[in-house]
Amino acid sequence: MQLTLYDYWRSSASYRVRIALNLKGAEYERVPVNLLDGEQKADAYRARNPQGFVPMLEADGHGITQSLAIIGWLEARFPEPRLFPADPDEAAHVRALALTVACDIHPLNNLRVLKHLAGLGIDQAARDDWYRHWVREGLDALEALAAPRAGTFLYGEAPTLADVCLVPQLYNARRFEVPLDGWPTLVRAEASANALDAFAAAHPDRVAPGAASG
Numbered sequence: 001m002q003l004t005l006y007d008y009w010r011s012s013a014s015y016r017v018r019i020a021l022n023l024k025g026a027e028y029e030r031v032p033v034n035l036l037d038g039e040q041k042a043d044a045y046r047a048r049n050p051q052g053f054v055p056m057l058e059a060d061g062h063g064i065t066q067s068l069a070i071i072g073w074l075e076a077r078f079p080e081p082r083l084f085p086a087d088p089d090e091a092a093h094v095r096a097l098a099l100t101v102a103c104d105i106h107p108l109n110n111l112r113v114l115k116h117l118a119g120l121g122i123d124q125a126a127r128d129d130w131y132r133h134w135v136r137e138g139l140d141a142l143e144a145l146a147a148p149r150a151g152t153f154l155y156g157e158a159p160t161l162a163d164v165c166l167v168p169q170l171y172n173a174r175r176f177e178v179p180l181d182g183w184p185t186l187v188r189a190e191a192s193a194n195a196l197d198a199f200a201a202a203h204p205d206r207v208a209p210g211a212a213s214g
Helices: 011-023 043-048 067-077 088-109 111-119 124-149 162-177 184-194
Strands: 003-007 030-034 054-060 062-065
Touching: 003 011, 011 088, 011 111, 011 162, 054 067, 054 162, 062 111, 067 088, 067 162, 088 111, 088 124, 088 162, 111 124, 124 162, 162 184
Parallel strands: 003 030
Antiparallel strands: 003 054, 054 062
16 A cells, blocks of 8 residues: 655644554655645645645545544554554543644644734734643643543553644644643653654654654
8 A cells, every 4th residue: 555645844733643654554655745835735735635734645546634534544444553442431531632632722723823823913922822822721631631541651551542642732832832840641641652663753853854864
């Protein structure tokens, strides 16, 4: 199966998918889409993905959009290692953790929202305050949700979808200088995840333009 990932090196959603592909051991080719240069709006890319978002995964020419839909497809196509517990109640818990990031934190703070705020005349300091507010609110909730069932990872003793979503979010929190001291469960889980090759190889610094290979 030929897998091609259209992504941007610093996109949180793309980072999630790179982690999942690596965890599944799936070989893929990356095609960078530079969001800052507007390449996602080009006709050629819109023909593949009408939303003009990243990531997009092509599997033997069939395009799949939206990071969690892509990861769900990977879970079905590459069942091991599992990214969800087998128990339905525990699987719902893991999904809730992941969606706290993917639906409640990230959409308010992604690049197109920040650009729109700039277009409304909101200055950089106010935009940074906006970003940090939603990160803090979301991570407060995530810490409370995760702590009772956390283990080495955000849930239990193996990485799940929750960790796949957590790690890119904390990477971005640090970029915006959000202190993480108040979320010890999240920071511990992040450290456990980043010790794994699948997470380390997906890090933006490893795939940035000009980054050394290997």
